[in-house]
Amino acid sequence: MVIWIVEDEDDDALKAYDVVTRVAGEKTGKSSSSVKLYRVKLIEWPPELRVLDGSENHIETDIQQARPSIVILDIFDNKGFRAPKFLERLREWEHSLAEPKSTGVQRFRSFVILWTIWTGEDRVLSFLQQQSQRDRRISYTQTKNSVLLKDHLEGFWRQCEEEKNP
Amino acid sequence: MRLLLFPLSTVNAPVQKWLDGLAAADARLELIPYDKRFASHAVWLGDPFILIGDSRHLDDYLTTLDHKELEVLNDCAYFWLLTENDGFTHPKLPTDRLIAPSWHTSGQNVIREALRLLQSFPRLKGLSKRMHFIREEIKRISSGPVSPGYSVLILGDSGVGKEEVAQSLFKSSKRSKRGAARNSAMYAVGGAWLNMEPGMALTELIGIAQNRGDKSNYPGLLKLYSNGALFIDDFESSPLNIQETLLRIMSTRRGRPATYRQVGGTKDESTLAWLLFATNANLQKLRDASRLREDFLYRFEDRVLIIPPLAERPADFPAISHAIWESLWEYTNREADVLRSSHVREIYGRQFRWEGNVRTLRALFALVVSMRCNPAHNHRSVGALIEMILARGDTYWHWVRIFETRFYVTGQSLVEEISNADSGHRCFGSMPGVRLDENQLLPSERKALEVLTAEGWSIFKKLLSDAPPTKSKDILRVSVRLARVIWYVSQAEPITVKTLQELTGVKSDQTARGDLAILANYDLKHLTKRKLRGTGPALLFERPGKYLFTIDSVLVNELNSVSETLKREFRNNRTPLVDPVTIETRTENEWIIADKERTYVVKYDDFALNVYEGKSGFYAKEQRFFK
Numbered sequence: 001m002v003i004w005i006v007e008d009e010d011d012d013a014l015k016a017y018d019v020v021t022r023v024a025g026e027k028t029g030k031s032s033s034s035v036k037l038y039r040v041k042l043i044e045w046p047p048e049l050r051v052l053d054g055s056e057n058h059i060e061t062d063i064q065q066a067r068p069s070i071v072i073l074d075i076f077d078n079k080g081f082r083a084p085k086f087l088e089r090l091r092e093w094e095h096s097l098a099e100p101k102s103t104g105v106q107r108f109r110s111f112v113i114l115w116t117i118w119t120g121e122d123r124v125l126s127f128l129q130q131q132s133q134r135d136r137r138i139s140y141t142q143t144k145n146s147v148l149l150k151d152h153l154e155g156f157w158r159q160c161e162e163e164k165n166p
Numbered sequence: 167m168r169l170l171l172f173p174l175s176t177v178n179a180p181v182q183k184w185l186d187g188l189a190a191a192d193a194r195l196e197l198i199p200y201d202k203r204f205a206s207h208a209v210w211l212g213d214p215f216i217l218i219g220d221s222r223h224l225d226d227y228l229t230t231l232d233h234k235e236l237e238v239l240n241d242c243a244y245f246w247l248l249t250e251n252d253g254f255t256h257p258k259l260p261t262d263r264l265i266a267p268s269w270h271t272s273g274q275n276v277i278r279e280a281l282r283l284l285q286s287f288p289r290l291k292g293l294s295k296r297m298h299f300i301r302e303e304i305k306r307i308s309s310g311p312v313s314p315g316y317s318v319l320i321l322g323d324s325g326v327g328k329e330e331v332a333q334s335l336f337k338s339s340k341r342s343k344r345g346a347a348r349n350s351a352m353y354a355v356g357g358a359w360l361n362m363e364p365g366m367a368l369t370e371l372i373g374i375a376q377n378r379g380d381k382s383n384y385p386g387l388l389k390l391y392s393n394g395a396l397f398i399d400d401f402e403s404s405p406l407n408i409q410e411t412l413l414r415i416m417s418t419r420r421g422r423p424a425t426y427r428q429v430g431g432t433k434d435e436s437t438l439a440w441l442l443f444a445t446n447a448n449l450q451k452l453r454d455a456s457r458l459r460e461d462f463l464y465r466f467e468d469r470v471l472i473i474p475p476l477a478e479r480p481a482d483f484p485a486i487s488h489a490i491w492e493s494l495w496e497y498t499n500r501e502a503d504v505l506r507s508s509h510v511r512e513i514y515g516r517q518f519r520w521e522g523n524v525r526t527l528r529a530l531f532a533l534v535v536s537m538r539c540n541p542a543h544n545h546r547s548v549g550a551l552i553e554m555i556l557a558r559g560d561t562y563w564h565w566v567r568i569f570e571t572r573f574y575v576t577g578q579s580l581v582e583e584i585s586n587a588d589s590g591h592r593c594f595g596s597m598p599g600v601r602l603d604e605n606q607l608l609p610s611e612r613k614a615l616e617v618l619t620a621e622g623w624s625i626f627k628k629l630l631s632d633a634p635p636t637k638s639k640d641i642l643r644v645s646v647r648l649a650r651v652i653w654y655v656s657q658a659e660p661i662t663v664k665t666l667q668e669l670t671g672v673k674s675d676q677t678a679r680g681d682l683a684i685l686a687n688y689d690l691k692h693l694t695k696r697k698l699r700g701t702g703p704a705l706l707f708e709r710p711g712k713y714l715f716t717i718d719s720v721l722v723n724e725l726n727s728v729s730e731t732l733k734r735e736f737r738n739n740r741t742p743l744v745d746p747v748t749i750e751t752r753t754e755n756e757w758i759i760a761d762k763e764r765t766y767v768v769k770y771d772d773f774a775l776n777v778y779e780g781k782s783g784f785y786a787k788e789q790r791f792f793k
Contacts, residue, residue: 151545166507
C-alpha cells in the first residue's frame, strides 16, 4: 500500500501522518512494512516524494516506483488553489501507465481524499462536489479533522483490499 | 455465455487442445482464465466454471475449501474438474453426475450440453441442481402440445421466481416464436385482481358478446391471448366461479381448442390460450377450507414445477446476486461497481432465511447501490455498506431503518447523531440516586450499554447512583450526558470539554468538566470543586484494547501526582520506558519524558495525550498509551 500525503503545512502533514500510521497499524498489525508513505510538500506536478519512514528524508526520484493507492490531497499551498491541476495531472499520469498483463486483477487509479478547511469557499466547494460526483474514487472531508480523515482513509483502504478479490 | 477457467497448475498442450475443442463448437462461449490463487473464489462468482489440474492439485484444492464453499459446490450443476483421469473422485464431491472429464478424452459435449441448457433460459438465474432440473422440466413441458388442456402449475414461496419460470415456459414454447401479434403474447394477471365482483371477473375472462346495436363488446382475456398464454398468479385468490370456468376450459383434450360462450353470446367461441397458474399457498389447506376444487389440481397431471426457497438453493445464491447487482446499476447514471466474491460470500455466510427470497436479496442490493450512488459515500466500500446494513438484523424491515442513521443521512456528524438520538424522549431533570431500568433505557443509554463491557456498565450504574442531582430541569439528566460521552468516545477520539458541551447542550464549562471527572474518577466522595485528584478506573469497552480515558483527567494538575502514573502507563505500553526515567515540565501542558534510550515530548491537552518521537520532533509514534 502506497500512500501520498500532499500537504504543505507541517502540522497538518503530521496530523495526516498520525492518522495513516494508526490506520496502518490497525489494518496490518505491527508489521506495517507493507505500507509506504510519502510526503509531497508542494502541490505541483511532478511531485517531489519524500519517504516518510521516521528515519530520514529520502527523496524518491522515480515516481512510477511509488504509484499511490491512496492520496491525501490538500487543495491549497502557498501558491494558491492548485489541487485541480494536480489531480488532473495525477489522473493523466495514471492513465498513461501501462496496465500489467491480465492476471484477473485490474490495476486501478488511486483513491483521493481531498482534505481541506476551505469548504466555505464557493469555488472550492464546487470543485469538491464536482470531483466526488464525477469520480467515485474521490471523496472530501468537510474539515481537516483527523476523525473524518480516519473514516475516509479506512473506507478507501478497505476498497483497496476488496479490489484484490475477483 | 461466460465459462470461467481456473488452472491449478500450468496449462499443458492436451489441456489447451481440449479447451480449444470446447470453444470451437460454440462461438458465443467466452472462456475467461483466472489466476490459480483465485480458485477458492470460483463458487462465489456466479458463472459456470472449470477447475483444471491433475488429481493431486484437485485433491489439495478440495481439501482447502471450507464448509460454505463446499455447500455451494455440492449444489452446483455447472462446474467441472478437468483432469488427467476421468475416474477422479473425492469424498467431498457429489457422484450424481459426470464432474471430472479427462483432458485425454473428448468429453466436451457434457459441458456443452449443460451450458446450452443454461443459455436457453436467460431469465432463469442460478446454477443449482434444482434450477438445472427445472430448466429440463421447462424444456420438456414447453415442447408438448401447448393448449388449454395442457396447463401448468408453478409452486413456490413468494419471491422465488415463479413468474420468471412462467416466462421461460412461454419463451421456450413454439408460441413465442409466432411473432409479435398480441394474441400470441403472454399476459400475467394476479388472482386477487380477478377477485372483483363475480360477474365482472367472469366478463374479464371470457368477454362480452357484441349484440345488435350494442358496440360495447369486450373479447375477454381468453380470446385476446388465444394463441398466447395467460399467467394467473395467486390463482387461489380468484373466486370459485372463475376456478370453475377455468376448470371447464382446462378439461379440453391436449392440443385442442377449448370452447366457451361469452356473456350474452349466442354462439361458441374457441381459444387455444395456454393457462399457467402459480401460487405460494398451501394447497392442502386451501382444499380443506373448500377454497380450491380438488379436481382442479388433477388437471395439472405431470406439469407441476416446484421451486424451493432461495435458502435451499446454495448454488443459486451467487448467480442471482450478480444478476440482480448488474441489473440495478442499469438504472443509475454512475459507473457500476463490481460485486466481488468476498461480498457474496459475506452475505451468504450470514445464513439468513431470506423470507422474501430473491425479492429480499434484491432489496438489500438496492439499498447498497443507492448508497454507493451518493457521492457522500464514495469512501465507503461495498463490503462496508453490506456489513453496515446486515448488522441491523436479518430482514428487510431491519435493513430499511438504515435510512434513519447518519450513514444514510449524509452530512450528519457523529456529534449530531448522538445529540439527536434522544429527541422525543423524556430525558431532562434530576435523577438523585437513580437506578437505571434496563428495559426502559433511552437511545443513548442503550448505546452505552451496547459499547460497555459488563464491568464498565456496572461502574457506569454506580457512578449514576453517586452523582450529584441535577438542579435545573433544562439540563439533561446525568445518565444521558454520561451515556453520550461514552457513545462518542467509543466511536471517535478522546473527548474535549467543548465537544461534550455540543453533545449535551450543557452551557456551563464547570458542569462539562464535572461530567468528565465523574467518568474519570468514580470515587465521587472526594470530588470537590477544583480539587479533584486520583486516577479513576477507565471504563472498558467491548472493542479490545480501547479505553475510555488514557490517564488522569485534566483536573489532576500537579506534576508529582502525574509522574508515577505516566511511568506506570509507559511500562504497560508496548514500548516500555527503560529506567532511569526523568520527567520534566516543559510548558504548562507539556512534559519531557526521557529514558535511557529515547526522549518523548508529552502534550497533555484535556484528555488526549500525544506522544512524539523526541529526536526528530516530528512524527507521532503513539497517540494513546493504551493499545
